[in-house]
Amino acid sequence: MKKNKKIKSRNHQTFSQHIGLRNIAVGMGIVLILTGIIGILHNLNFSEYWHVSDEGMLSYNLPQKADYSITEINKTESGHTLKSLVFTSRDNVIHALMRFPSSSEKVPGVVVLPGAGVTKEEQQAMVSAITDMGYASITIDQRNLGVVDPETDLSLFENGKEPVEYLMVYDALMAAEVLRDQKEVDPANIAMLGISNGGRFAIIATAIDPKIKGVVAISTSGYNTALINRSMVEENTYIFYRSIDPDTYIATISPRRVVMFHAFNDTIIPYSMAEKTFKLAMEPKAMYAINGSTHGYSNYTKEELEKELEIIFEQMN
Known part of the structure; x- marks a missing residue:
């Protein structure tokens, strides 16, 4: 991340009259050394885990080990095993539910990210359908329940601090790591599924x-930040808004599969926005246009979702 620093200096002639040109050189050397030290400390404090490129691509040092605790295990009426747990993700404790089918073999797993304001419990109808398909899952309560505050996050970014939206992405990465660690799960077969903000x-x-x-993205889209005129805004503003836009990243997922579901008359995120995001994705990809105005998962698309998850887990095996 680049920061512009302005250094105010005294008038050269007045300053040299007091301490001499040699002292100026010594003083400037000290300033440069201190600036370098501050820069190193800044990187250690704020960039040890994450980095954003000049083009707005966020990257993380991926988690190596999941720190979690199972708090409760139950059987559902449908025969699924339901585990409540908490796991540590950066500076926070995330609450989650894992659901497993009845199987003697390791099964693929799906990380489920609900939409804004939706709890992990409220997402279980869809998750139960995924379990019936033969897959394990982990569904998390996202920070702020997935509600974002771009202006506050921009301020954090400009001050070298980790924006909450970045932490939400990291929570998803850590949830995948937790799921990989389960004895019931094939660690090489993990997919992401998100709804609305969770899809981003x-x-x-x-x-x-x-x-x-x-990835399966339901009722979601990017923000179309590619239309921002970079020369007309502050550099950090441009970089930050690009970094939280799925449009910036979606082409890089290939050759892995991108699947999108979106209702034609979605009143929360217009279909046209989802269509623009989908066009940016590279093959292999698939988009399902749904009749009606449903925002979120529809049981009418269960068959298509099952087909697409099967394709995702079969590819590149």
Whole structure:
């Protein structure tokens, strides 16, 4: 991340009259040394885990080990095993539910990221359908329940601090790591699935972690930040807004699969926005246009979702 620093100096002639040209050179040398030290400390404090390129591409040092605790295990009426747990993700504790089918073999797993304001419990109808398909899953309560505040995050970014939206992406990456660690799960077969805001985080997380096999994005889109005139805004503003836009990342997911579901008459995120994001994705990809105005998962698309998850987990095996 680049920061512009302005250094105020005294008038050269007045300053040299007091301390001499030699002292100026010594003083400037000290300033340069101190500036370098501050820069190194800044990178250690704020860039040890994450980095954003000049083009707005977020990257993370991916988690190596999941720190989590199972708090409760139950059987559902449908025969699924439901595990409640908490896991540590950067500076926070994330609450999650894992659901497993009845199987004697390791099964693929899906990280489920609900939409803004939706809890992990409220997402279980769809998750139960995924379990019936034969897949394990982890569904998380996102920070702020997936609600974002771009202006506050921009301020954090400009001050060298980690924006909350970045942390939400990291939470998804850590959830994948937790799922990989389960004895019931094939660690090489993990996919992301997100709804609305959760779909945005799912796309970015899939782009960052090459181990993720593919992504399903439901009722979501990018922000079309490519239309921002870079020369007309502050550089950090441009970089930040590009960094939170799935449109910036989606092409890099290939050759892994991108799948999108979107209702023609979605009143929250227009279909046209989803269509623009989908066009940016490279093959292999698929988009399902749904009749009606449903925002979120529809049980009418269960068959298509099952087909697409099967394709995602079969590819590149």
